[in-house]
Amino acid sequence: MVTRSLTLSLTIDESSNKVLFAEVGKDFIDVLFSFLTLPLGTLVRISDKNSIPCLDNLYKSVEDLAGEYFKTAPCKEMLLGPRHAAEIMCLDLWVNLEGNRALCYYTCSRDCRYDYLSLYENAQCDCGCKMSHKVYLPSGSMKNENSEGVFLKGGRYFITDSFSVVPSSIQAAFNLLGGDRKIMSTLMERQVTVGISEVISILKQSLVSEAALTNVFLVKESVNLPEKKNRALAHYSRPELCSDSDSSDGIVSIKLSVDKQKNKVVFAECKEDFIDFLFSFLTYPSGFVIEKLNGISHVPCLDNLYASVLRNTMADCFEATNTKEYLVNPMIPSHFSLNQSLIESEEVHREWKRYYLCRNPDCDSTKVSLIPNMGCKCGCITNKRMKIMDPWSGANGDFSKGFVSDGTYIVTDDLVITPLCSVSTLMRRIVIDDLVEVPFNIGKREALALLEAALTGSLAVLTNVFLSKVEKIEDATSGIDGDCVLV
Incomplete structure (x- = not known):
């Protein structure tokens, strides 16, 4: 496996031993912006259930609940491993926090007359069989050859310790220093190498701290994440x-x-x-939550990321308008909305992407394509159009949407x-x-x-x-x- 890393240039105030900001390229900011697309359950899982206490408890409750208490076989996995609308785009990030370089789907047997793809293993096909055959959509499937990045175009950016992002410039640097020329004598620049482990540490800190970069790069390695008992028990205030x-x-x-x-x-x-x-909280993308809470989710680093996307100085930095929408107005994945939703949400249309497999029943290819009529290794073409199966569907036509x-x-x-x-x-x-x-x-x-x-x-x-x-x-x-x- 190729080890991916890049370099961050940290500007540090030596007098307070604090990272004031870092200068980075688009690849790093793309990864941080992807935090807004990730469901809360994914953030909890990546953080080893040491993130926001009540979300950790919800996640653990799902883990501890026996399979008999879930409506269908995929329901538990829908909460422990929720999918999201930007997951295909995120395959092309510099690092993928979930470790994926291909998205996994499941099919029924090759000779099944129902052309379904399931997001989760062991969903029940309309033919009565379990969908357990793995197929994969590789990275690059959605990438435009003219695109420079996933969410952002090229360029350099500043990111503060609490995740405010602005395009890099001399004026922006001066503004981040608060216009205080006296602080210049205490500044130090340090180059640090960042890989997947550092990005995961940054994510963990962003959920519990307003000094994510300082805690990852300046605090001694022996210092762990804050204990839950030390976290401020903020009272409901809105x-x-x-x-x-x-x-x-x-x-x-x-x-x-x-x-x-x-x-x-x-x-x-x-x-x-x-x-x-309550369990549906785990399926909500963090950007969706911040939007519903008017920009204040009580997770300051994520709130600052969200506000940065909307900042006027960032308006021309995005690849396209719709990529920005994935961050500030992310939709719920297809088939994830409850029948009776207490929080209004828009679900990705089930036909927003079309999926194709090779039609040859003897072909052993496991590659999914978003483009029809692509050549297959067996000599045939990918012209078997597949439909994403509702993971809540069960036997006897029961389509009750609930976990x-x-x-x-x-x-x-x-x-x-x-x-x-x-x-x-x-x-x-x-x-x-x-x-x-x-x-x-x-x-x-x-x-x-x-x-x-x-x-x-x-x-x-x-x-x-x-x-x-x-x-x-x-x-x-x-x-x-x-x-x-x-x-």
Whole structure:
């Protein structure tokens, strides 16, 4: 495997031992901008589940949930390895964070009369068989021969420690120094070599810090990512996205169990629709989330990347208008939207790309093409048009769009999810004094509030979003007399 690396020129303030900015080429910025296209679940996975606490908990909950609780075989993998709309473009990045130089798809047997491609292994074909034969779309499949980069044209750029990006110039450098000429005497320039491991470290730091470059290149290697207990437990602070809504606006119902003595939501009891909604966070591209939250996701480095794409000084730096849209308005992958979505999203049209395989049933080629009638190694051509299969489709024509099976689930304040039947096993016997049960309807405003609260680093998502509302309606609800015992 070819080792890919490039050089960054760091400008360092020696007096504070801090990276002020780095001068880099388009290849490095392309990779950082690709962070905006990656689903939150992918960011968690690449970060080894040491990123944003509640997102880590959601991801671990999916891992721990037995296969019987998912509607179809691919559903679990859709959450643990979510696909995204820009994944074909990202194959051509200088480094691919997921380690891919080809995208994997799955087909049924060669002689199957249904021309389906599945994004995930073991989806059930309409013929009744499992789709398990691997085929690959190689890198370069979408690249225009006249393109200089993936998202950006050529040129040099400055990127700050907190991920603000501007085209490189003397004036831009002076602006980044705050116009302070005195600081010039404390500046030092250092060249560093960056490969895939450094990029992954930068990604990890960007999720937990506002000094990603400093933490990667200047902090001693023995220093690990911040412990979760040391991360600021930011409180929900944007009431405009969590204002009161009529109960008629609620389309998902839950029951909150509130500890009146400790003034916190202990857990929520809910049906599968609320779990589908929470798990869907893992499929959202980070740029999609930032757009929905009006540019403030509480992950400052990603917010700054997003703002940089929209900056006027960057307007002429992109390969094309549509490449910019992949970053600031990314769509949900085809077939990933829920039937009843609490957060509005636009899904990539299932026919936005056409896929072709060789039609020869005896051919052993595993190459997928986006162009018809290309020559195949067997002497035939790629003229068998394939359709992307809905991963939610099941036997007997069941096309119910949701990740988990029907049932009752428990969601803790920090978004750990378990089936109700396993609560006694996980929690044993817990007695909570002053526990009050409050029914609650969740509408689109509360949905955005939950998404944002999950990103703040707080371990009290349900409390931050719902407690003030519960206090307003508790007079209209009946509490539980005495102690409540979970068995």
